[in-house]
Amino acid sequence: MVRSRAERMADWAVYAAMLVLALAFLLPVLWLASLSVRTQAEVFMGAARFIPEAPTLDNFARVLRDGGFQSYIWNTVKLASLGAAGAVALAAPAAYALSRMAFRGKGALMLGILSVQMVSGLVVLIPLYRFMDRLGLLESHFGTTLLYIAAGIPVTIWLLKVSFDAVPRSLDDAAAIDGLSRVESFALITLPLALPGLISAFILNLILNWSQFLIPFIMLSADDKWPISVAIFRFAGSTSAATTQLLAAACLLAILPALAIFVLLQRYILAALTAGAVKE
Amino acid sequence: MGQVELQSIHKSFGPTAVLDDINLTIADKEFVVVVGPSGCGKSTLLRVVAGLEEASSGALLFDGRAVNALSPGERNVAMVFQNYALYPHLSVATNIGFGLRRAAMSRREKRAAIERIARLLEIEPLLKRRPNALSGGQRQRVAMGRAIIRNPAVFLFDEPLSNLDARLRMQMRSEIRGLHSKLPTTTIYVTHDQIEAMTMADRVVVMNAGRIEQIGTPSQIYDTPRTTFVARFMGMPSMNMIAARYDGDALVLPDTRVPVPADWPERLAPWVGRELLLGLRPEHLSLRTSPGGVPATVDLTEPTGSETLVYLHHGDTRLAARTPPDTRLRRGDQVHLDLRLDRATLFDPDTTLALPTLPADPITKGETA
Ligand SMILES: Nc1ncnc2c1ncn2[C@@H]1O[C@H](COP(=O)(O)OP(=O)(O)O)[C@@H](O)[C@H]1O
Ligand SMILES: [Mg+2]
Numbered sequence: 001m002v003r004s005r006a007e008r009m010a011d012w013a014v015y016a017a018m019l020v021l022a023l024a025f026l027l028p029v030l031w032l033a034s035l036s037v038r039t040q041a042e043v044f045m046g047a048a049r050f051i052p053e054a055p056t057l058d059n060f061a062r063v064l065r066d067g068g069f070q071s072y073i074w075n076t077v078k079l080a081s082l083g084a085a086g087a088v089a090l091a092a093p094a095a096y097a098l099s100r101m102a103f104r105g106k107g108a109l110m111l112g113i114l115s116v117q118m119v120s121g122l123v124v125l126i127p128l129y130r131f132m133d134r135l136g137l138l139e140s141h142f143g144t145t146l147l148y149i150a151a152g153i154p155v156t157i158w159l160l161k162v163s164f165d166a167v168p169r170s171l172d173d174a175a176a177i178d179g180l181s182r183v184e185s186f187a188l189i190t191l192p193l194a195l196p197g198l199i200s201a202f203i204l205n206l207i208l209n210w211s212q213f214l215i216p217f218i219m220l221s222a223d224d225k226w227p228i229s230v231a232i233f234r235f236a237g238s239t240s241a242a243t244t245q246l247l248a249a250a251c252l253l254a255i256l257p258a259l260a261i262f263v264l265l266q267r268y269i270l271a272a273l274t275a276g277a278v279k280e
Numbered sequence: 281m282g283q284v285e286l287q288s289i290h291k292s293f294g295p296t297a298v299l300d301d302i303n304l305t306i307a308d309k310e311f312v313v314v315v316g317p318s319g320c321g322k323s324t325l326l327r328v329v330a331g332l333e334e335a336s337s338g339a340l341l342f343d344g345r346a347v348n349a350l351s352p353g354e355r356n357v358a359m360v361f362q363n364y365a366l367y368p369h370l371s372v373a374t375n376i377g378f379g380l381r382r383a384a385m386s387r388r389e390k391r392a393a394i395e396r397i398a399r400l401l402e403i404e405p406l407l408k409r410r411p412n413a414l415s416g417g418q419r420q421r422v423a424m425g426r427a428i429i430r431n432p433a434v435f436l437f438d439e440p441l442s443n444l445d446a447r448l449r450m451q452m453r454s455e456i457r458g459l460h461s462k463l464p465t466t467t468i469y470v471t472h473d474q475i476e477a478m479t480m481a482d483r484v485v486v487m488n489a490g491r492i493e494q495i496g497t498p499s500q501i502y503d504t505p506r507t508t509f510v511a512r513f514m515g516m517p518s519m520n521m522i523a524a525r526y527d528g529d530a531l532v533l534p535d536t537r538v539p540v541p542a543d544w545p546e547r548l549a550p551w552v553g554r555e556l557l558l559g560l561r562p563e564h565l566s567l568r569t570s571p572g573g574v575p576a577t578v579d580l581t582e583p584t585g586s587e588t589l590v591y592l593h594h595g596d597t598r599l600a601a602r603t604p605p606d607t608r609l610r611r612g613d614q615v616h617l618d619l620r621l622d623r624a625t626l627f628d629p630d631t632t633l634a635l636p637t638l639p640a641d642p643i644t645k646g647e648t649a
Contacts, residue, residue: 170365173332178379178426179353192369 029255035248036060043244059249068223068231069250076210076227076254079141083148083212084205087156088198090149095160096186100172110158117154121214129218137219144219148212152205159204163197164190200268203261210258228254282308282343282433282466284329289338291324298324300490302338309464311457315477316487317513322470325487326436329468331355342433353382358427359436363443364419366411372422373398373407379430397425400462417448424456428463437469441476453479474514478502486510502561505625508632511559517589517600520565522558523629526551531558534595536574541621548626548635556635557627562589564620565601571616578613592617 003011035043037055063069098110121128128147129138137143167190175185191198213229220226226234232251235243262269284306291299298321306312314322327333329340331352340348347355358379366375377394385393398404401421411419420440427435437456441449457480460467471477477484478498486493486501486509494506505511511519524531524538526548531538540548567590576592576599588607592599592615601617609615626635 168363168365170361170363171367173327173330173352173359174361174365174367174426175378176332176352177330177357177359178430179382181353189367 029252032248032251035245036252038245040245059245060253063246063249063253069228069253071224072226072228072231073254075141075225076229079144079148079216079227080206080209080212082141082145083152083209084202086145086149087152087205088160088202091153091156091160091201092191092198093186094153095157096164096190098157099161099164100169110161113154113157121151125214125218132219139220139222139225141220141225144216147215147219148209151212151215152208156201156205159201160194160197163194163201166197167193196268200265203265204269207258207262283341284434284466284468285339285341285344286325286329287339287341289325289328289340290336291321291328291333292336298490299328299335302492304485304492304495306466306468308343308466311460311467311469311480311482312485313469313471313477313481313483314485314487315471315474315513316493318472320487321490322472322487323438326359326438326468326470329434330357330359330436355434356430356432357434357436358430358432359438360420360423360427360440362439364411364423366419366422366426368411370410371407372403372409372411372414375411375422376407376425376429379426383430393429394425397429400428400459401425416444417452420444420452424459428459433466435465435467435469437467439471440469442471442473456480474516478514484514486513488513503623504634505559506634508557508559508627511625511627511634515561517562517591519625520558520560520562520597520599521627522560522594522597522599523555524558525553525555528552531556533574534597538574538619538621544621551635555629557629558619558621559625559627559634560619561623562600562602564623565599566618566620567601567603567607568616568618574617574619576615576617578609578611578615580611581607581609583607590615 034050034052036059037057038049038052039054039056039058042049042052042054098106132138132143132147135143137146171189171193172185175189180188211229212227213233216225216227216230217233220230223231223234228250232247232254235247235250284304286302286304289299289302290297302325304312314325316322324333328335331347331350331354335348339346342355367378370378373394376397377390380390380393383390394407395404398407401424403418403421403425406414406418406422411422414422423440440456441452444452453476456469469476469480477486478501481498483495484498484501485495488509494501494510496504496506501510501514505514505519508521511521522533524533526532526540527537529545530540574594576594578590578592579598580591582589582591583605585605587605588603590601590603590607590609592601594617599617627633628635
């Protein structure tokens with residue numbers, strides 16, 4: 001297609017805007033990267049030495065060898081993946097019901113579920129803390145995982161509903177004629193066919209959970225239970241500039257897995273987010 | 281082992297009635313074709329019989345037993361869907377055998393059953409493939425295999441051939457009929473294609489806007505349509521409908537009078553001086569070589585090779601005539617037509633119903649073959 005001059009100008013404007021946006025997000029990360037390869041002495045030079053004279057990977061080596069760091073990463077992996085698996089497992093039946101059954105108030109319910117997503121965690125922080133305290137679930141990974149799951153369920157229901165909607169209804173009919181119950185038809189026909197959607201919903205939850213801070217911050221006070229997000233925050237608040245370069249290295253290492261997952265699997269994630277947008 | 285009876289079945293989706301007072305009895309092993317324009321409720325009818333849709337009211341009986349409350353699986357019906365509805369993630373063999381999951385058969389027996397069906401349908405080499413690696417015709421066969429293997433009491437087909445090309449459709453038509461004679465099973469076959477209805481059915485059910493217009497053998501439906509809808513819907517080109525006034529001994533057309541056969545005046549006594557619709561199939565109009573009959577002007581000719589269809593008009597009335605292949609006519613030619621009134625069906629223009637007494641017993645409603 002031949003594009004007009006005006007259209008090309010508009011394209012450039014969009015690129016320029018995107019560049020500015022990308023820089024806004026990228027600058028802190030670059031700053032982090034710069035800090036993480038400095039020696040302690042160079043940390044004091046601040047922005048004047050954006051590219052250090054003697055870059056070193058020592059900081060990364062020290063962080064990786066640190067037993068505490070390993071434990072934080074392991075906690076993060078555990079909480080994030082259990083939370084993601086739980087959210088997908090619990091959202092799937094709800095999404096199936098919303099996809100396949102007609103009932104009064106369905107539209108309102110769907111919006112209600114979505115609006116839960118809009119409530120900031122901060123708003124419910126104190127009641128949530130007292131609630132979990134009453135249940136005796138504070139200070140445990142179990143209780144924390146439950147909250148991760150709860151936080152992930154609304155958006156997961158929406159994602160999975162879209163995936164289930166894309167599985168033709170006529171297959172439900174064929175399964176019913178073949179003598180399958182609703183549950184069997186869900187488990188044997190719909191779920192396997194929606195597998196790409198399930199996987200991308202899991203990955204999306206994983207990424208969101210990886211950066212989850214508020215929930216573990218209020219739930220867990222013991223150092224050995226912290227995920228990396230809480231650990232970094234606690235150290236940043238408590239340590240002097242003497243360890244800034246180590247903290248920067250830890251931060252970068254913490255971002256890396258989420259980034260890697262996203263880059264490797266972005267095709268699936270995008271497919272899930274746009275599924276149903278194009279119907280056969 | 282497979283009589284199906286629908287007793288005043290109604291079905292509404294919200295305020296819209298989709299099935300309106302459907303009464304139909306299908307004999308064991310009978311092949312019934314339900315035909316009607318798209319949107320008239322054929323699929324809904326089939327889905328009600330299958331149990332995929334619940335009737336709003338009315339009774340559904342299998343062999344005299346009410347099945348309204350049974351799930352599709354419990355009804356022992358099999359269905360072939362328009363888009364085949366094969367499970368895309370399962371192999372052809374698994375697709376065919378899926379309905380046997382609950383059957384009290386060993387793995388080996390199931391395997392043997394699948395192979396027997398595959399042989400019957402000539403799809404043995406495809407058993408390991410996935411549905412998306414099959415052509416339309418092959419998918420069609422797999423869908424039929426999945427239906428046959430369970431040895432159901434009733435087969436339901438929902439426009440199974442509409443996604444196939446013309447040649448394959450013709451071939452599958454006769455294959456499905458052949459299968460029915462090999463494995464006689466009660467069959468309800470839904471289509472919008474009147475040729476499928478005419479060629480496949482023991483009995484045809486013509487539907488329109490959620491109601492049954494007529495039930496009868498293909499020849500009854502074709503020769504003695506009960507309503508103008510049936511007359512127009514069945515047959516290609518459709519039946520000519522000529523508005524005429526009956527004056528006691530002839531039908532008065534705009535430009536001519538057509539004397540009626542000797543036995544009509546007695547039967548048509550109440551219609552003297554009133555308007556009628558004269559229904560005549562295109563094959564019952566013929567070209568005269570000499571003047572007389574009904575004058576008409578040629579609009580278009582369609583030579584098909586084996587015959588030539590001539591479209592004409594007389595006054596405001598459009599007509600179609602089936603003529604020999606060597607007919608040579610051009611637009612604007614004036615011709616004269618003979619009407620075979622002995623093969624005509626007369627309709628009341630107000631009720632659109634055929635007049636009950638012409639020719640011999642056109643009423644076939646509600647009869648079981
Ligand atoms: N689930 C449904 N909800 C609402 N209307 C429906 C539903 N299924 C069918 N209809 C309507 O019922 C009518 C008959 O549909 P259908 O039985 O599919 O017709 P056909 O198979 O003869 O083309 C159509 O007007 C269709 O829009
Ligand atoms: Mg239909």
